[in-house]
Amino acid sequence: MKNLLIVEDDVIFANTLKRRLTKHGFDCCHVETNSEALLACHRHQPDYVLLDMKLSQETTLNIITPIRQLRPQSRIILLTGFASIATAVDAIKLGADDYLTKPVDTQTLLAALNESKAGEIATSSDVDGETLSAEQVQWEHIQQVLKANDGNISATARQLSMHRRTLQRKLQKRPQTT
Numbered sequence: 001m002k003n004l005l006i007v008e009d010d011v012i013f014a015n016t017l018k019r020r021l022t023k024h025g026f027d028c029c030h031v032e033t034n035s036e037a038l039l040a041c042h043r044h045q046p047d048y049v050l051l052d053m054k055l056s057q058e059t060t061l062n063i064i065t066p067i068r069q070l071r072p073q074s075r076i077i078l079l080t081g082f083a084s085i086a087t088a089v090d091a092i093k094l095g096a097d098d099y100l101t102k103p104v105d106t107q108t109l110l111a112a113l114n115e116s117k118a119g120e121i122a123t124s125s126d127v128d129g130e131t132l133s134a135e136q137v138q139w140e141h142i143q144q145v146l147k148a149n150d151g152n153i154s155a156t157a158r159q160l161s162m163h164r165r166t167l168q169r170k171l172q173k174r175p176q177t178t
Contacts, residue, residue, distance in 0.1 A: 001025060001026065001027040002025060002026050002027065002047050002048060003026075003027050003029070003044055003045060003046040003047045003048070004021060004026040004027065004028045004029070004046055004047070004048040004049070004050065004113075005028075005029050005030075005031065005037065005040050005041065005044060005046035005048070005049045005050070006018065006028055006029070006030045006031070006050045007031055007032070007033075007034075007036075007037040007049065007050065007051045007052060007055070007060055007063075008030065008032065008050070008052040008055075008079075009032045009033075009052060009055040009056045010052070011030075011032070013052075013102075014030045014032075015030075017050065017109075018030060020106050020109075021106075021109075021110075021113075024106075024110060026048070026113075029044045029046065032055065033055065033057075033058070034055070034058050034060060034062060034063045037049075037051070037060070037063055037067070038063060038066060038067070038070070041067055041070045041071055041074075042070065045071065046071065046074055047073070047074055047075065048074060048075045048076075048077070048113050049067055049071070049074055049075070049076045049077070050077050050079055050109075051063070051064070051067075051076065051077070051078050051079065051096070052079050052080070053078050053079065053080035053082065053087065053091070054080065054081070054082060060078070061078075061087070061090060061091060061094060064076060064078070064091060064094040064095045064096050065094050065095055067095075068094075068095035075097050075098075075113060075115070076095060076096045076097050076098075077096065077097060077098045077099075077100060077109075077112050077113065078091045078096045078098070078099045078100070079100050079101075079102055079104060080099070080100075080101060080102060081101070081102040085146070085151040085153070087099075088147070088151055089151055097112075097115075098112040099147070100112055101139075101143055101174075103136075105140075108140065133175060135175035136175045138170070138175075139170075139174060139175050142156070142160065142167070142170060142171065145159055145160055146171075153167060153168060153171075
């Protein structure tokens with residue numbers, strides 16, 4: 001089994017992640033604070049760490065570096081509902097391996113955990129019975145292209161054959177989940 005630490009203050013979301021990832025061979029441990037996360041890194045020695053960027057009273061950006069020092073071989077993924085290019089760059093500079101926006105589908109999450117492209121894991125986005133809306137699919141695609149361009153909006157707009165201002169407007173309007 002692959003040990004996975006989930007640092008998430010939303011217990012319902014954390015339980016959903018645990019159920020999904022347990023089906024894919026992960027042994028999940030869940031904590032809700034930064035101090036619990038650091039303690040869990042010592043006790044459970046996770047191979048993977050999922051960090052919700054914004055906990056109720058704190059940010060997990062502060063613990064990326066200590067986790068990286070404690071577990072240099074662990075794969076650290078930052079999840080956030082408040083995506084911005086600045087925080088993505090900060091997270092990567094601090095030692096995170098990947099940065100994903102919520103809601104995240106299982107295939108994208110598994111791809112990030114396994115360091116592969118989402119299309120290599122499964123071609124269906126409906127594995128867990130979740131069908132994404134056209135707006136959500138577009139949002140996810142834009143995020144992936146943006147990440148591939150290291151957060152460069154101009155390069156992303158060119159690659160998507162889109163005006164830069166149009167892309168900036170789309171990035172400001174995150175689609176609602178169904």
